[in-house]
Amino acid sequence: MKARIEAELPFYFGPGRELFGFYHPAAPVTGTAVLLCPPFGVEQIRCHRLYRQLAHGLAESGLPVLRFDYFGTGDSVGTSREFDWTRCLADVITAAAELRARHGGGRVLAFGARLGANAALAVAQAARLDGVVAWDAITDGEALVRQYDRMQEALKVDLNRFEYARPELDVSSQWPGFERGDHLRGQLRQLRLLDPGMASVWLSSAVIDEASQPDERCARKRISVDVTPRWDDVDSLELAILSHPLLDAARRCLKEMA
Amino acid sequence: MHEQAFRFGAARHLVGVVGLPAVIDHGVGVIFLNAGLVYRVGPFRLHVDLSRRLNALGYPTLRFDMSTIGDSGASGQRLSREEQVVADVRDAMELLKQQSGCSRFVLFGLCSGAQNAHSAAHADPRVAGAFFLDGYGHRTLGQRVRHYLPRLLSIASWRNRLSRRHAPASPRPAEPAFVVEPLPPKVVRAQLADMLGRGLKLDFVYSGGVARYFNHIRQFRECFGRLADHPGVDVSFFKETDHTYVFSGDRQRLITHVVQWMGRHFPITRPGT
Numbered sequence: 196m197k198a199r200i201e202a203e204l205p206f207y208f209g210p211g212r213e214l215f216g217f218y219h220p221a222a223p224v225t226g227t228a229v230l231l232c233p234p235f236g237v238e239q240i241r242c243h244r245l246y247r248q249l250a251h252g253l254a255e256s257g258l259p260v261l262r263f264d265y266f267g268t269g270d271s272v273g274t275s276r277e278f279d280w281t282r283c284l285a286d287v288i289t290a291a292a293e294l295r296a297r298h299g300g301g302r303v304l305a306f307g308a309r310l311g312a313n314a315a316l317a318v319a320q321a322a323r324l325d326g327v328v329a330w331d332a333i334t335d336g337e338a339l340v341r342q343y344d345r346m347q348e349a350l351k352v353d354l355n356r357f358e359y360a361r362p363e364l365d366v367s368s369q370w371p372g373f374e375r376g377d378h379l380r381g382q383l384r385q386l387r388l389l390d391p392g393m394a395s396v397w398l399s400s401a402v403i404d405e406a407s408q409p410d411e412r413c414a415r416k417r418i419s420v421d422v423t424p425r426w427d428d429v430d431s432l433e434l435a436i437l438s439h440p441l442l443d444a445a446r447r448c449l450k451e452m453a
Numbered sequence: 454m455h456e457q458a459f460r461f462g463a464a465r466h467l468v469g470v471v472g473l474p475a476v477i478d479h480g481v482g483v484i485f486l487n488a489g490l491v492y493r494v495g496p497f498r499l500h501v502d503l504s505r506r507l508n509a510l511g512y513p514t515l516r517f518d519m520s521t522i523g524d525s526g527a528s529g530q531r532l533s534r535e536e537q538v539v540a541d542v543r544d545a546m547e548l549l550k551q552q553s554g555c556s557r558f559v560l561f562g563l564c565s566g567a568q569n570a571h572s573a574a575h576a577d578p579r580v581a582g583a584f585f586l587d588g589y590g591h592r593t594l595g596q597r598v599r600h601y602l603p604r605l606l607s608i609a610s611w612r613n614r615l616s617r618r619h620a621p622a623s624p625r626p627a628e629p630a631f632v633v634e635p636l637p638p639k640v641v642r643a644q645l646a647d648m649l650g651r652g653l654k655l656d657f658v659y660s661g662g663v664a665r666y667f668n669h670i671r672q673f674r675e676c677f678g679r680l681a682d683h684p685g686v687d688v689s690f691f692k693e694t695d696h697t698y699v700f701s702g703d704r705q706r707l708i709t710h711v712v713q714w715m716g717r718h719f720p721i722t723r724p725g726t
Binding site: 203204205206207215217237240243244247268269270272274275350356357358359361364366368369371372373374432433435 | 459468470491496498502661664668693694695696697700702
């Protein structure tokens, strides 16, 4: 265990070494590796521990893993305002290439939660991904934008959080916890789920928010998981999402696809 | 500014990101401790934004995950929680010293991070200063009067209370929590006095998010008596903000406060870029 953790490497990669990554090596078993695409904003912080646990579990099963942060998120270069959907997609392609280089070629699968799933699915062909496991992918970008706006408004008068309500505050350029760029709102409103036409699995939480209602295209590949992440709840912004059922389901699906 | 990721520590169990200014002053480095269980980027990426701002001004920084938090593993040593905190911070200081050449450090801790910064600052002579955000403090008579009196005199408060008898209230649901018992006030006071006697500069910042135990800047004196007059002590109360600084404007205000405090107590002679 200790030796394995020691071998895990944090590093910066990509053009200009702007992206933060964490590589979890594994003794090669199937020649397949897994790229973990994080969600965005506060969801990324809430999922950090879960992604780490998933990476450990996969590496123990013989699947090397790369976790990474998009430009403008986590430890990567850039401010939150600079997070941009087009750049995010390019970062997935860069990360897939990095993973392929580190584990010596072979197949690459991806796992993504929320916008991380959308990003992986959107560039599946360009990044030469061989399969995607999506968890609560966004099926309605318009609904996601409404949800973030609603949460942001609710925060201003949240007396569980603030001693005094602050209804007069202009926080329209932010989504819960983060500044957002001018383009991002428009980019996400247009977001629709793409089916890459490859082996994909759709993991759905027990309670699903408006933005990630699964459509009929994914009904056949959908697996319901007993996890309640409360994506749209302002009381949960600081709560890490920890779920053994989700870890088990993701690991099982990825191993089957490997 | 240049950032580099490291695995470090006695058992190579710790993970952190060092930020270096273009020109290093060799003066003081700033180390960020985990805020609760939030990993090293801090609540809403506060530690990333603040460390980069400090790098731009010329201060080297390290944001890292303490043992078993974030990306860091267990040390494998049989240490008490407090001993492990001190050991982790020592490892962090050693890394930042190797990378930047600085030999004195300022610690930054929010919530349990403030408690950990307190322990490390008390234990290690290389700590020259600390930011304690929503750190130690205890309820006082004044705090209770300020909390309850306006509610007793407020018609709206009574109306809410009476209407709640008929409609179920919707407070935040109770979450499972792992809470570390804080040190007794007497011990905290003695340890702070010891730190100040060694010449440490201490900045106490309280937010409106902890009004349940701290609700006025005067309360610091109620808690710690004459320590409030010590020239090494600064106290601020950001009563509008919440505990984790969810709004960007509140984070910017805090960052400006930290930068000004650093400039006053640990001025840079050769600014970065």
